[in-house]
Amino acid sequence: MWEETGGGLFAVRLVIGLLFFAHGLDILTAGKQRTIDFFAAFKVPIAQISAPLAGVAQTLAGLAMILGLGAQVGAIAMIALMAGAIFYVHGRFGFPNINIVGQQDDGSPVFAMPGYEFNVALIGGLLAVAIGGPGVWAIV
Template identity: 30%
Template sequence: MINKFEIGTLILRVVLGLIFFVHGLDKFQGGIENTVGWFESIGLPGFLAYGVGLLELLGGIALILGLFSRVVSGLLALIMVGAIVKVKLSAGFIGGYELDLALLAIAVFIAINGSKAYSLDQIILKGKE
């Protein structure tokens, strides 16, 4: 039987996965070269755009499916820290980094607690997470 905590965590995992999937998809649909150029314009190596885009895209799918949720969430949390520090912090809280901070908190929560409800990890690991 799935408890309320697991249902809540499932909702957070799927929503976080969906948000990151769409952001990753947008990076590639909009032309990853544009994202590469933007990364370079803010002083980051352009090749990082590929890693961030792929992690958002594939990591989003993995979270929705409940596959490697802790690891993926930890990596997405690192992306959020980078986004906040490098891009959003100077804009302030409102209209700046408030959404990134919320996504960071959700990612850290899942990285710490995992998400067992309706996850492929449960099937693969047979409840050993």
């Protein structure tokens, strides 16, 4: 079995970093207005500013996690962002990420907004990096 001290932390920070980087980049490019409208609909304070700021934070924190440069700071920032996402959006929809609320006439499911399950999973990985550091192969 392959064993590398800190290899697990590297894998966690790489995968989570890629997720945040891609999501943040989407907010800053194609999804900017969509995200502002989404934030406004869920009463996130100052949506015109907080939505692009969330995109910048996710992009930079994701890049920090990918490179391992400032990964712990990026992880802590994303824990705060995920707590905000749970508070303002996902918490009211319960725990399940796949939130089936009904069924179409053809038997296909009707989905509602995802709950906070995925946010909790991300927080778990982010805590591992925040506490354990970036692991191996990091620009420290």
